[in-house]
Amino acid sequence: MTLAQRRILIIGGGFSGMAAAIELRKLGAEVDLVEIDPGWRSYGAGISLGGATLRAFRTLGILDAFLREGNAADGVKICLPHGPQVAELPTPRLAGPDVPGGGAIMRPTLARILADATRAVGTNVMLGSTFTSIAQDAEGADVTFTDGQRRRYDLVIGADGLYSKTREVLFPEAPKPRYSGQACWRAVLPRPPEVTGTTMWMGRVKPGVNPVSKTHMYLFITEHRPNNEHVDPARFPTMLRELLADFPAPMLQQIRSSINEDSQIVFRPLEALLMPRPWSKGRVVLIGDTVHATTPHLASGACIGIEDAVVLAEELARTAEVPDALRAFENRRWERCRMVVQNSLRLGEIEIEGGDKEEHGRIMRESLMALAQPI
Numbered sequence: 339m340t341l342a343q344r345r346i347l348i349i350g351g352g353f354s355g356m357a358a359a360i361e362l363r364k365l366g367a368e369v370d371l372v373e374i375d376p377g378w379r380s381y382g383a384g385i386s387l388g389g390a391t392l393r394a395f396r397t398l399g400i401l402d403a404f405l406r407e408g409n410a411a412d413g414v415k416i417c418l419p420h421g422p423q424v425a426e427l428p429t430p431r432l433a434g435p436d437v438p439g440g441g442a443i444m445r446p447t448l449a450r451i452l453a454d455a456t457r458a459v460g461t462n463v464m465l466g467s468t469f470t471s472i473a474q475d476a477e478g479a480d481v482t483f484t485d486g487q488r489r490r491y492d493l494v495i496g497a498d499g500l501y502s503k504t505r506e507v508l509f510p511e512a513p514k515p516r517y518s519g520q521a522c523w524r525a526v527l528p529r530p531p532e533v534t535g536t537t538m539w540m541g542r543v544k545p546g547v548n549p550v551s552k553t554h555m556y557l558f559i560t561e562h563r564p565n566n567e568h569v570d571p572a573r574f575p576t577m578l579r580e581l582l583a584d585f586p587a588p589m590l591q592q593i594r595s596s597i598n599e600d601s602q603i604v605f606r607p608l609e610a611l612l613m614p615r616p617w618s619k620g621r622v623v624l625i626g627d628t629v630h631a632t633t634p635h636l637a638s639g640a641c642i643g644i645e646d647a648v649v650l651a652e653e654l655a656r657t658a659e660v661p662d663a664l665r666a667f668e669n670r671r672w673e674r675c676r677m678v679v680q681n682s683l684r685l686g687e688i689e690i691e692g693g694d695k696e697e698h699g700r701i702m703r704e705s706l707m708a709l710a711q712p713i
């Protein structure tokens with residue numbers, strides 16, 4: 339059976355699920371995407387993207403929209419807590435010689451760009467609904483939905499994120515998400531003209547800023563928090579300002595004084611999950627955070643989820659039998675996704691221990707080189 343004759347269900351309309359819909363529709367498959375959130379919302383923080391993500395955007399056909407609405411720039415500036423720049427990490431131009439090696443955008447903006455592309459290619463998007471059961475036989479999968487519908491598919495893709503119900507149903511013995519001992523703060527602020535790309539300051543914590551548009555940037559800080567306890571949102575501005583108190587750098591102090599209740603502060607305990615292979619059972623396959631949710635130390639979680647979609651579509655186009663294509667997909671994806679999750683966790687551990695700066699630098703360099711390889 340050719341891909342054009344296949345009926346495919348995608349469960350979850352996050353970055354990974356939408357990317358899968360776009361790639362599979364381009365190849366002619368009939369695609370339903372079911373998203374549990376009736377508003378198909380994305381929360382208001384910035385997201386940093388490396389060259390590999392921009393390369394995947396080019397494949398998806400959304401690179402121009404990203405360059406118009408987000409911000410692209412080369413390199414990562416590394417500064418001391420009192421301000422002087424001590425290094426600039428290179429970011430290879432993977433999306434082409436004319437496209438900078440990284441960038442950032444607001445999550446809702448990226449979600450809208452992907453949602454528009456998902457609909458434009460003719461995906462049947464079903465919002466505010468989800469599956470209730472999946473029954474497989476050798477030829478396909480019968481799926482029932484919360485609105486009472488029942489449909490048959492050649493392939494079901496679980497892209498429903500870290501707390502995936504598809505994973506729970508398919509692999510009840512799979513590992514559960516694990517708290518990493520760190521939490522991440524993000525805020526959206528007006529962008530001073532001198533902030534043109536990613537800039538980070540090396541101190542007890544490592545704050546960074548990255549422009550998300552011509553007018554705004556986002557601030558990110560990862561903090562050691564041994565216990566995953568609730569933090570009252572009313573305290574967010576004060577706590578975020580406290581984290582920046584030890585940084586005399588004039589730009590950071592200016593940023594610190596501009597933080598207030600309107601800064602769209604998001605506080606998120608960091609959890610990770612790496613599900614061992616197999617990532618598929620019969621005609622159901624899991625992609626994205628569902629099987630490899632990473633902490634953000636390499637800013638590559640969205641990247642590997644979107645790449646999953648690209649590789650899955652390539653393997654389905656290449657291979658006649660769905661189970662063979664799913665095995666080929668896993669074989670191509672495992673090492674890269676394992677590397678991102680485990681190296682990110684190790685970077686977090688080194689930060690928590692106040693450990694070896696050389697190991698930290700080596701892991702960063704090796705990971706960035708690995709991410710630059712073709713997928």
Ligand SMILES: Cc1cc2nc3c(=O)[nH]c(=O)nc-3n(C[C@H](O)[C@H](O)[C@H](O)COP(=O)(O)OP(=O)(O)OC[C@H]3O[C@@H](n4cnc5c(N)ncnc54)[C@H](O)[C@@H]3O)c2cc1C
Pocket residue numbers: 349350351352353354355372373374375384385386387467468469497498499500502503504522606608609625626627628631632633634637638639640641643
């Ligand atoms: C603090 C933090 C910072 C990060 N920063 C970066 C960064 O800078 N760069 C980067 O590349 N990555 C970053 N990441 C990682 C990135 O956000 C994720 O890897 C990415 O969003 C995963 O996308 P996904 O589509 O696989 O899953 P999700 O985004 O979780 O999407 C899952 C979708 O499925 C839907 N859903 C859930 N359950 C069901 C169901 N039962 N039925 C139907 N639909 C369902 C959800 O509503 C959602 O729309 C960060 C992560 C964190 C936690």
